[in-house]
Amino acid sequence: MKYNSNALLETLQADTRQIILTANQLLQLPPAVLQQQAAPDKWSVAQVLEHLNIYSRHYIIAIEQKLHLNQSGPNVSFSPGWLGNYFTKLMKPKEDNSIAKKMKAQKNASPSTQPDAAEMLQEFIQQQHQLLNLLQIAKSANLEYIRIPISLSKLISLKLGDTFRFFIAHEQRHFLQIQHTLTASAQLIPEKQTQGNVR
Numbered sequence: 001m002k003y004n005s006n007a008l009l010e011t012l013q014a015d016t017r018q019i020i021l022t023a024n025q026l027l028q029l030p031p032a033v034l035q036q037q038a039a040p041d042k043w044s045v046a047q048v049l050e051h052l053n054i055y056s057r058h059y060i061i062a063i064e065q066k067l068h069l070n071q072s073g074p075n076v077s078f079s080p081g082w083l084g085n086y087f088t089k090l091m092k093p094k095e096d097n098s099i100a101k102k103m104k105a106q107k108n109a110s111p112s113t114q115p116d117a118a119e120m121l122q123e124f125i126q127q128q129h130q131l132l133n134l135l136q137i138a139k140s141a142n143l144e145y146i147r148i149p150i151s152l153s154k155l156i157s158l159k160l161g162d163t164f165r166f167f168i169a170h171e172q173r174h175f176l177q178i179q180h181t182l183t184a185s186a187q188l189i190p191e192k193q194t195q196g197n198v199r
Contacts (some may be wrong), residue, residue: 010169016135053123060131146160
């Protein structure tokens with residue numbers, strides 16, 4: 001499968017804007033709601049955001065550094081690598097908004113017990129605006145030539161186009177988790193604290 005490089009980046013920018021929109025809605029919720037776990041073994045919204053921020057701290061910096069050093073011109077089309085395609089399909093929610101396979105987070109990406117909800121949300125939104133900017137800059141770069149090391153190992157790298165696809169699919173996956181957490185935890189929090197809940 002081949003993608004038009006510019007069209008792919010436009011789609012990813014639209015996906016990121018949607019994530020930012022939903023994250024801005026979370027700003028309306030009290031910290032108690034964002035820190036509420038639906039069950040003892042389930043992450044709160046704040047914990048999900050911290051998990052996403054851990055990945056963002058790696059990928060945003062890595063992509064920014066590679067684009068800063070970039071001397072390649074844009075490529076018209078982009079062909080996903082087999083590993084990048086596998087990771088993306090593994091993470092991306094299905095068309096019916098279900099998650100194909102549940103996965104356990106790596107230890108180095110696991111959130112703390114009680115992260116500061118406001119701090120995590122603010123950092124996440126800031127990182128998303130940086131991501132939007134990097135997607136724009138990438139329109140003048142070669143999505144196949146530039147490679148980004150994955151967070152698990154510097155020895156494994158993905159094409160820039162695949163890195164964007166996988167990274168944003170991972171966020172879409174966890175924002176579904178956030179929606180499910182808010183729905184479940186609404187039963188555990190006093191009604192006055194759930195006003196303005198994201199639907």
